[in-house]
Amino acid sequence: xxxxxxxPRYLIKTRGQQVTLSCSPISGHRSVSWYQQTPGxxxxxxxxxxxxxxxxxxxxxxxxxxxxxxNSRSEMNVSTLELGxxxxxxxxxxxxxxxxxxxxxxxxxxxxx
Amino acid sequence: xDQVTQSPEALRLQxxxxxxxxxxxxxxxxxxxxxxRQDPGKGPEFLFTLYSAGEEKEKERLxxxxxxxxxxxxxxxxxxxxxxxxxCAVNTGFQKLVFGTGTRLLVSP
Numbered sequence: 001x002x003x004x005x006x007x008p009r010y011l012i013k014t015r016g017q018q019v020t021l022s023c024s025p026i027s028g029h030r031s032v033s034w035y036q037q038t039p040g041x042x043x044x045x046x047x048x049x050x051x052x053x054x055x056x057x058x059x060x061x062x063x064x065x066x067x068x069x070x071n072s073r074s075e076m077n078v079s080t081l082e083l084g085x086x087x088x089x090x091x092x093x094x095x096x097x098x099x100x101x102x103x104x105x106x107x108x109x110x111x112x113x
Numbered sequence: 114x115d116q117v118t119q120s121p122e123a124l125r126l127q128x129x130x131x132x133x134x135x136x137x138x139x140x141x142x143x144x145x146x147x148x149x150r151q152d153p154g155k156g157p158e159f160l161f162t163l164y165s166a167g168e169e170k171e172k173e174r175l176x177x178x179x180x181x182x183x184x185x186x187x188x189x190x191x192x193x194x195x196x197x198x199x200x201c202a203v204n205t206g207f208q209k210l211v212f213g214t215g216t217r218l219l220v221s222p
Contacts, residue, residue: 004156033208043157043200043212056207090156092208100145100204104156 002026004105006091012111018079021108025072025093032074033102034066037088046089049074078110086112115140115205119213126220129190134216136201137183144204146184148177151198151215160199191220 005024013019025032033048033056045058049068066076072093078085088109092102120135138146145164149157161170163179170177174195176187186199198217202210 031208035210035212042214043202043210045209045211048208050207056209058209092156094208099162100147100202100208100210101159101162102157102208102210103159106154106156 004091004093004103006089006105006108008108009106010109010111012113013081014113015081015083017081018077019081019110020075020077021089021091021110023074023076023091023093023105025074025091026095026103029093029095029103030072031094031096032068032072033092033094034074034076035090035092036060037090037107038086043090046076081112083112086110115203115211117201117203117211117213119199119201119216121216122214123217124219126188126191126218128192128220128222131187131189131191133188134186134199134201134218135183136186136213138201138203139182140203140205140211142205144206146179147202147204147210148175148184148186149200149202151200157200188218191218193220193222196220 007022031050034046037043048056052068063079068074088107090107092104117138148160151157161177166181198215200215202212
């Protein structure tokens with residue numbers, strides 16, 4: 001069974017640009033959540049989607065947005081990039097709702113110059 | 114505010130030297146406490162879920178326990194392949210996990 005797939009794995013952007021990250025969940029998983037991981041703050045919740053609906057959102061500015069498609073694939077977008085957005089962005093999927101048992105991808109490492 | 118604190122930040126053990134990692138938490142309504150393992154360059158890997166005080170879960174050399182205020186991850190006779198960062202998290206609803214900053218474990222042969 002294929003795991004959670006995230007693309008791209010690595011990317012470099014400059015301040016002010018925007019970026020779109022993609023996540024394909026495990027087949028049959030309908031919940032997709034996104035986390036930002038930095039050395040200083042650790043893992044921080046961005047948002048969660050289930051059946052194309054955002055059910056929960058973390059404390060991030062409006063520059064961070066996401067969506068989920070009917071096939072459960074998800075994308076997140078960061079506009080007007082800042083240096084502090086440099087991080088590992090992790091996507092996770094789960095089969096059951098609200099279990100906390102998440103299956104993470106390997107992440108997309110974003111560097112903002 | 115929901116909060117998770119892990120200690121120690123880093124731990125170095127000799128192969129076979131047992132120890133415990135601590136996770137203390139404050140949460141308005143516990144919907145589960147979770148342990149994950151993260152290897153360098155990888156996403157976290159789920160290990161255990163604990164729901165109520167007194168509950169214990171075991172997997173190979175790892176055993177997780179839960180009280181009303183904290184959880185422990187006991188590592189018995191660790192091997193070098195157990196080296197990783199161990200993350201503790203609580204579920205605050207709709208898959209929103211609040212993570213601790215982790216314990217970096219290094220097991221030397």
